[in-house]
Amino acid sequence: MMEVLVGYYIFINIVGFIIMKVDKQRAIEHRWRIPELHLWGIALLGGALGTWMGMQTFRHKTKLLLFRIGLPFITFLHIGFWGYFLTA
Numbered sequence: 090m091m092e093v094l095v096g097y098y099i100f101i102n103i104v105g106f107i108i109m110k111v112d113k114q115r116a117i118e119h120r121w122r123i124p125e126l127h128l129w130g131i132a133l134l135g136g137a138l139g140t141w142m143g144m145q146t147f148r149h150k151t152k153l154l155l156f157r158i159g160l161p162f163i164t165f166l167h168i169g170f171w172g173y174f175l176t177a
Contacts, residue, residue, distance in 0.1 A: 113149035
């Protein structure tokens with residue numbers, strides 16, 4: 090069971106990282122963008138760390154206060170969850 094959870098967590102964070110890259114590229118090209126609700130959904134489903142890393146790597150959404158504060162906050166909540174889950 091633990092392997093499945095770790096695999097999911099790795100997968101969803103890779104998705105979060107890639108989705109920030111895709112949205113940044115679309116913004117540069119003035120094309121249809123990925124809705125912010127989808128970015129937040131990926132983050133809340135466990136991909137906050139990957140999304141946050143994508144935000145920093147691709148300099149995307151860094152001017153928006155909600156993203157600058159929200160993604161690190163959700164990331165630390167996930168870290169706390171994993172810490173509790175692994176020690177319980």
